[in-house]
Amino acid sequence: xxxxxxxxxxxxxxxxxxxxxxxxxxxxxxxxxxxxxxxxxxxxxxxxxxxxxxxxxxxxxxxxxxxxxxxxxxxxxxxxxxxxxxxxxxxxxxxxxxxxxxxxxxxxxxxxxxxxxxxxxxxxxxxxxxxxxxxxxxxxxxxxxxxxxxxxxxxxxxxxxxxxxxxxxxxxxxxxxxxxxxxxxxxxxxxxxxxxxxxx
Ligand code: SF4
Ligand code: SF4
Numbered sequence: 001x002x003x004x005x006x007x008x009x010x011x012x013x014x015x016x017x018x019x020x021x022x023x024x025x026x027x028x029x030x031x032x033x034x035x036x037x038x039x040x041x042x043x044x045x046x047x048x049x050x051x052x053x054x055x056x057x058x059x060x061x062x063x064x065x066x067x068x069x070x071x072x073x074x075x076x077x078x079x080x081x082x083x084x085x086x087x088x089x090x091x092x093x094x095x096x097x098x099x100x101x102x103x104x105x106x107x108x109x110x111x112x113x114x115x116x117x118x119x120x121x122x123x124x125x126x127x128x129x130x131x132x133x134x135x136x137x138x139x140x141x142x143x144x145x146x147x148x149x150x151x152x153x154x155x156x157x158x159x160x161x162x163x164x165x166x167x168x169x170x171x172x173x174x175x176x177x178x179x180x181x182x183x184x185x186x187x188x189x190x191x192x193x194x195x196x197x198x199x200x
Contacts (some may be wrong), residue, residue, distance in 0.1 A: 073116035108141035
């Protein structure tokens with residue numbers, strides 16, 4: 001008798017469990033869907049502004065950026081993702097000046113810790129939320145953040161000349177991995193413009 005009651009008890013428990021599961025399935029069948037159909041919803045997809053997807057160096061309307069090639073972001077990057085190369089130019093007033101040559105960032109190595117952004121003294125770099133960065137070749141993940149032909153904010157600095165000439169200090173940042181810091185010195189003397197011949 002005990003075995004018969006156990007049999008029916010187990011049978012009804014199983015049927016009850018099955019009906020409970022089916023009720024959840026039936027309920028979810030009619031619940032509005034929240035699954036995002038990417039990439040079909042690319043036009044309406046909302047990605048949080050705080051999402052760190054890509055390191056960028058904003059350029060203004062005059063194609064100028066704020067990077068001074070100080071190398072602090074490179075020094076603070078824990079895994080050598082950033083390589084900053086600079087060059088020394090000689091300004092019209094004879095002073096030597098360090099300017100940015102290339103600011104290279106490797107998306108494939110970046111851990112998106114944001115240390116480079118928060119330690120940049122010039123607010124020259126920031127993270128964008130453009131997450132569609134898939135490529136077929138790893139080398140394409142290495143990006144040059146300063147655009148070709150971009151300039152420093154020389155104009156602003158010329159407007160505010162300092163009283164004392166400061167010596168040029170070369171910052172040679174230590175790198176965590178094997179990538180060396182490439183310091184390229186180029187002396188670009190600015191020749192004074194020759195006076196134009198007056199028209200007769
Ligand atoms: S991005 Fe900022 S921290 Fe990095 S080299 Fe340029 S100014 Fe310095
Ligand atoms: S987010 Fe972190 S790992 Fe990525 S470049 Fe900046 S400091 Fe390096």
